[in-house]
Amino acid sequence: MSTTPTPAGQAKAEPPDRRARRLRATGRRGRAVAVVAVAVAAAGGIAIAATDPFGDRTDGSSIQSTARTGLAQITRGTLSARTQENGTLGYAGSHQVINKASGTVTMLPSVGKVIRQGRPLYKVDGKPVLLLYGTTPVYRALSLGAEGDDVRQLNAALVALGYATSAQIDTSSKYFGWQTYYALKELQDTAGLEESGDLPLGQAVFVPAKEVRVTKTAAVRGGTAAPGAAVLTVSSTERRVTVSLSAGQQSDVAAGDKVTITLPTGKSTPGVVSSVGKVATKSDTTTTVDVQITPSEPADTGTLDQAPVQVSIVSETVKDVLAVPVNALLALSGGGYAVEVVDAAGTHRLVGVKTGLFDDSAGRVEITGAGLGPGQNVVVPGT
Numbered sequence: 001m002s003t004t005p006t007p008a009g010q011a012k013a014e015p016p017d018r019r020a021r022r023l024r025a026t027g028r029r030g031r032a033v034a035v036v037a038v039a040v041a042a043a044g045g046i047a048i049a050a051t052d053p054f055g056d057r058t059d060g061s062s063i064q065s066t067a068r069t070g071l072a073q074i075t076r077g078t079l080s081a082r083t084q085e086n087g088t089l090g091y092a093g094s095h096q097v098i099n100k101a102s103g104t105v106t107m108l109p110s111v112g113k114v115i116r117q118g119r120p121l122y123k124v125d126g127k128p129v130l131l132l133y134g135t136t137p138v139y140r141a142l143s144l145g146a147e148g149d150d151v152r153q154l155n156a157a158l159v160a161l162g163y164a165t166s167a168q169i170d171t172s173s174k175y176f177g178w179q180t181y182y183a184l185k186e187l188q189d190t191a192g193l194e195e196s197g198d199l200p201l202g203q204a205v206f207v208p209a210k211e212v213r214v215t216k217t218a219a220v221r222g223g224t225a226a227p228g229a230a231v232l233t234v235s236s237t238e239r240r241v242t243v244s245l246s247a248g249q250q251s252d253v254a255a256g257d258k259v260t261i262t263l264p265t266g267k268s269t270p271g272v273v274s275s276v277g278k279v280a281t282k283s284d285t286t287t288t289v290d291v292q293i294t295p296s297e298p299a300d301t302g303t304l305d306q307a308p309v310q311v312s313i314v315s316e317t318v319k320d321v322l323a324v325p326v327n328a329l330l331a332l333s334g335g336g337y338a339v340e341v342v343d344a345a346g347t348h349r350l351v352g353v354k355t356g357l358f359d360d361s362a363g364r365v366e367i368t369g370a371g372l373g374p375g376q377n378v379v380v381p382g383t
Contacts, residue, residue: 068382092240101202134206
């Protein structure tokens with residue numbers, strides 16, 4: 001903002017408020033002169049000339065100010081409003097491991113242990129029960145000539161583990177052929193099992209995760225391994241944040257939306273909405289749906305399980321709009337806002353604006369006003 005110092009020997013400049021009243025009394029202007037208040041951001045108080053804020057001319061008089069100011073540009077682009085929600089950071093999925101073997105439990109993994117496909121989950125009578133990937137649970141023994149979805153899962157697992165190539169076994173095949181037989185013998189040899197080429201009931205379990213993390217043990221080492229009983233509860237090793245979102249906001253969030261996750265340490269990391277629940281959960285005071293969020297940088301989230309986090313979710317977006325930094329807004333004494341535009345010649349003028357969406361994460365606000373366009377400079381508080 002330009003200032004005009006009072007030359008030495010001349011009378012001191014008339015205070016702006018008194019001058020404004022005098023102008024209104026004499027009718028020298030067709031409209032009332034607006035006295036502009038302080039900047040919204042209250043960054044030390046920017047002094048504004050008493051002038052017509054919506055005119056094209058600037059008044060010659062001004063107020064002296066020692067407040068520092070800077071310039072920022074009006075931009076055109078996309079803004080997003082966000083809501084802050086509480087979330088829980090943990091691991092995706094929860095699966096019970098159902099035992100099918102008979103005997104005594106001789107080995108159980110510790111809670112938190114990570115187990116990969118093809119490795120033992122636990123042992124019965126000293127014999128390992130192997131983890132294999134699949135969504136169809138084990139319900140029968142498998143041998144040469146068998147057909148079904150469970151055989152397809154076994155074929156895919158044997159190829160994934162490197163005991164056969166995709167040229168030797170079609171991973172979509174539901175048939176237990178000779179290549180399945182030979183590949184299974186190789187797996188059994190590696191695991192220290194009898195190389196029968198058949199898969200007895202209870203020698204493996206199918207879990208819908210290729211790598212699992214043990215979250216709970218239900219059996220007891222030395223206890224009886226009862227067929228049909230849950231032995232372990234496991235999750236995947238994929239990091240996941242769950243937010244219980246108000247059901248009224250369900251339509252505002254969609255899979256693919258970007259979010260920001262604030263960890264208990266205060267560090268922020270990006271994420272993406274992976275799914276939005278369609279079944280609401282009702283409590284005494286609220287109705288919510290579960291929103292699942294996948295961290296984009298899972299390593300940044302550490303290893304905390306069931307940890308409270310804050311999630312910033314986009315609730316509204318506007319595109320192709322003019323925007324300025326929020327602290328460029330000036331509150332007018334009569335209500336409303338203006339921005340102080342500086343042209344190429346250094347002339348300052350106030351332009352009344354209407355505000356739209358506030359993007360807190362970007363620190364910018366949508367504006368509309370006569371004669372405003374991208375690339376114009378506006379005054380902001382200095383640092």
